[in-house]
Amino acid sequence: MAEKLLEIKNLKQYFNVGKKNEVRAVDDITFDIYKGETLGIVGESGCGKSTTGRTIIRLYDATGGEVIYDGIDVHAKKTKTELKAFNRKMQMIFQDPYASLNPRMKVLDIIAEGLDIHGLVKNTKERTARVHELLETVGLNREHANRYPHEFSGGQRQRLGIARALAVEPEFIIADEPISALDVSIQAQVVNLLKELQEERGLTYLFIAHDLSMVKYISDRIGVMHFGKLVEIGPAETLYTAPLHPYTQSLLSAIPLPDPDYERNRVRKSYNPTSHNYREDEEVTMREVTPGHFVLCSQREFDSFPK
Numbered sequence: 001m002a003e004k005l006l007e008i009k010n011l012k013q014y015f016n017v018g019k020k021n022e023v024r025a026v027d028d029i030t031f032d033i034y035k036g037e038t039l040g041i042v043g044e045s046g047c048g049k050s051t052t053g054r055t056i057i058r059l060y061d062a063t064g065g066e067v068i069y070d071g072i073d074v075h076a077k078k079t080k081t082e083l084k085a086f087n088r089k090m091q092m093i094f095q096d097p098y099a100s101l102n103p104r105m106k107v108l109d110i111i112a113e114g115l116d117i118h119g120l121v122k123n124t125k126e127r128t129a130r131v132h133e134l135l136e137t138v139g140l141n142r143e144h145a146n147r148y149p150h151e152f153s154g155g156q157r158q159r160l161g162i163a164r165a166l167a168v169e170p171e172f173i174i175a176d177e178p179i180s181a182l183d184v185s186i187q188a189q190v191v192n193l194l195k196e197l198q199e200e201r202g203l204t205y206l207f208i209a210h211d212l213s214m215v216k217y218i219s220d221r222i223g224v225m226h227f228g229k230l231v232e233i234g235p236a237e238t239l240y241t242a243p244l245h246p247y248t249q250s251l252l253s254a255i256p257l258p259d260p261d262y263e264r265n266r267v268r269k270s271y272n273p274t275s276h277n278y279r280e281d282e283e284v285t286m287r288e289v290t291p292g293h294f295v296l297c298s299q300r301e302f303d304s305f306p307k
């Protein structure tokens with residue numbers, strides 16, 4: 001059994017909007033992330049994927065629940081030194097690399113920021129050498145160090161975002177839709193780069209995406225979110241071949257395949273949350289159907305699943 005890197009337990013993130021309204025962006029979700037794996041999180045816009053990532057990495061305090069990283073409670077009070085050490089372990093890559101790269105800073109300084117904060121280089125020479133090395137690691141070159149973010153293409157900018165994340169030698173990276181803003185032709189290149197880096201460095205990824213197509217290619221396991229809830233999680237293959245939650249089934253039915261026969265007969269399923277017809281006394285909770293495959297369901301639904 002693989003070792004757990006993160007345990008997310010009953011995590012909640014509620015936002016107050018207006019005087020009385022509350023958005024339950026993340027509503028009591030529980031899952032683990034194993035060392036060295038890629039866990040994909042999918043679900044439609046607004047279902048709480050980014051908020052989950054941001055709460056895990058502590059950009060937000062949690063409304064409830066726990067995030068345990070290698071045995072340490074992420075949200076517990078920490079000294080400055082502990083916090084700094086902790087921040088180094090987790091990094092985030094964003095959807096829009098342009099918005100997350102300071103346009104007035106040279107690439108050299110953007111990438112070196114983490115090196116400076118964490119005191120990872122002794123002098124300017126070492127700092128520059130380290131940035132050059134990072135640029136080469138992500139498929140760019142040392143001449144790029146003296147340029148500004150606007151002088152790069154979308155795919156190159158995402159490589160800069162990756163280099164910046166790698167600078168502090170993190171263990172865990174949350175990639176929040178890192179390829180959604182890129183041309184399809186560039187998407188695979190960036191995904192392949194992330195995969196190579198993972199193999200070389202033993203990185204653990206939480207990979208957030210809208211749709212299931214690219215996620216399948218990169219993920220070992222996949223979790224599906226709907227309205228702040230995790231509705232299904234399991235090995236990528238299982239989720240594709242034997243999805244059990246009707247929402248996962250509807251997401252899958254939306255993926256087009258380059259096969260005319262399949263396309264002619266493809267039936268798009270829609271998901272209606274009221275179709276469960278839950279009774280008030282039924283407990284709806286994550287139940288393990290086959291080892292590692294969990295579905296949010298009632299006992300009645302659980303009993304009806306093929307085992």
Ligand SMILES: Nc1ncnc2c1ncn2[C@@H]1O[C@H](COP(=O)(O)OP(=O)(O)OP(=O)(O)O)[C@@H](O)[C@H]1O
Binds near residue numbers: 045
């Ligand atoms: N800072 C905030 N304050 C108030 N509401 C927020 C905040 N951040 C997110 N929300 C709300 O929480 C819900 C989840 O948002 P989130 O950004 O996590 O969704 P998402 O799954 O990442 O969507 P997308 O695919 O569009 O990026 C949405 O209803 C959103 O409007």
Ligand SMILES: [Mg+2]
Binds near residue numbers: 049050176
């Ligand atoms: Mg998002």
